[in-house]
Amino acid sequence: MVLSLGLWVIRDARARGSKQPYTWALVSVFTPVGLPYYLYKRYRNAGLKKRETTTRLDRVLATWASASFGAFLLAAILTPPGPFSQIRVMLIVFLPGMYLLVYRRKYRMLQQSIQI
Template structure:
């Protein structure tokens, strides 16, 4: 127990957890940006980099891009099927977004718990994203539901 205002040393687990969390956040931002740029370019957008910046740095950018993409407003059909890089970027972006949302939804209100919950949510989110995004399982589910 620290005495007289002395600062205690943080545990190595906390330092490693924070580093992994920061790496996950940076990789999420990069994968979202990469996927949006490649997808917008494949759909014939005149400003794919602007879409990526909006998707990454504004809270409404990604939902608005997905809305426009779904409704085909200014974004047409893909000229070619998604490549492996497109599917990997989309899978990583979906998994990391799901992990951050799951962690923030279920974690108690302290920063370390958010960090731990987000990291715990990432593995199941990555498996789900692999099945739904990379393998195209969302198409099967959308066809069965009628979307």
């Protein structure tokens, strides 16, 4: 989770013209408010430009990072402690869902249906 999330933040911040993509990655991975703050800045385009293109590797990293982060949160709350329960939750629940939402870009369709 840490590796995929850090790599995604580095690649995303670099593609958006940030001068400190490694700092964003470290803050996003190792502080509890870093990732929400980065996503907020990214959403508001405050200091970060719009991204021109998204490569296949970027979508794979975003899919894996979001699936592992969601599985970590859900497994921490609902399953007994242990790495195997977290892996099962990620592979069974979150990875197929994040594949559809992130990799196949269905989040745009979901976003449009919520705004209507």
